[in-house]
Amino acid sequence: MPIQRRTFLAAAGTGAVAGLAGCSQILGGNDQTAGVAGETLTLTTTTSTYDTGLLGELNGPFEEMYGVSVDSVAQGTGAALETARNGDSDVVMVHARSLEDEFMRNGHGVNRRDIMFNDFVIVGPEGDPAGIQGMASATEAFTTIANSESMFVSRGDNSGTHTKELLIWEQAGVEPGGDWYQETGTGMGEALNIANEQGAYTLSDRGTYLSQRSEIDLVILVQGPIEGGPETLANPYGIMAVNPAVHDVNYDLSMAYIGYITSPQAQDLIDGYRANGEQLFFPRALSEDPDFQQYVPEGWSSNATSG
Structure with a gap:
């Protein structure tokens, strides 16, 4: 690992880095490993994969299979991509396609794959002071919250969730601000705790909300597409290797990890992962009709030169 990456990991501290110890043995003496x-x-990666516990479930078998260790740095999507842009990461697992596409277009990432999805939900106090429960439109719900000046907690951290939130405000024609709107600069789990303490609304990925539901009083008031809500609340996750032509990275191990995460073994782990009896994520890497656009940024073909 280059010196600057070791320094970064040491500086991040135990709160941000979940180092998962690897097995020193190579199973079956496989020469490939x-x-x-x-x-x-x-x-x-994002805080949602870490806060829900999914990351530990996925990384253990990979470490054992290859006799390696995974240093997992849990950040918002924007911060995770910035870390990779600085050459301090080998592989990135995030959930904001517009930011992923920018990362790819600028030459920092290669070999992007879809891996899983869940959705976003709008949660708030059971009393629902703004009266948004059951609304079929996320923009209508946000407009109603703003017009009533009901408390809203924003992550404010350039994460995938924050990026989605800002898009909804933009679609609603609302510029949020004032005493009713609080930006926390925190991960999803902490943002939910703050919203719970203040009796506020917030936008959450379903997985993190379900993993914390037993510890908070917030309820889902507007569903995402998994439960018949608007498609604008869809939440797909992708994975990319950091470009070895640009940065000094462990490309071989990155591609081994991408191959593992998109394999039947890891996809079954994602499909079977539960918290409080609820499925948090849904696999999407394997399909009889794969989506070609998962490999390239949006608009890539229109910018390509035909030969």
Whole structure:
């Protein structure tokens, strides 16, 4: 690992970095794993994959299979991509396609794959002071919250969730601000806790909300598409290797990880992962009719030169 990446991981501290110890043995003596055994993969990813516990479930089998360790840095999507842009990450797992496309177009990422999805939900106090419960439109719900000046907690951290929130405000024609709107600059779990303490609304990914539901009093008031809500609240996750032509990264191990995450084994783990009896994420890497656009940024073909 380059010196600057070691320094970054040390500075991040235990609150941001979940180092998952790897097994020192290569299962079955597979020669394919010999080239990477004993190495460390640096993964920057969203707080939702870490806060829900899914990351530990996925990384353990990979570490055992290859005899490696995974240093997982949990950040908002924007911060995770910035870390990778600085060459401090080998592979990135995030959930904001517009930011992913920018990362790819600027040459920092390669070999993007869809891996899973869930959706966003609008949660708030059971009393629902703004009266948004059951609304079929996220923009209508946000407009109603703003017009009533009901408390709203925003992550304010350039994460995938924050990016989606800002898009909804833009679609609603609302510029949020004032005493009713609070930006926390925190991960999803902490934003939910703050909203719970203040009796406020917030936008959450379904997975993090379900994993914390037993500890908070907030309820889902506007559903995402998994439960028949608007498609604008869809929440797809992708994974990309950091471009080895631009940064000094462990590309071989990155591609091994991408291959594992998109394999039947890992996709089954995603499908079977539960918290409080609820499925948090849904696999999407394997399909009889794969979506070609998962590999390239939006608009890439229109910018390409035909030969």
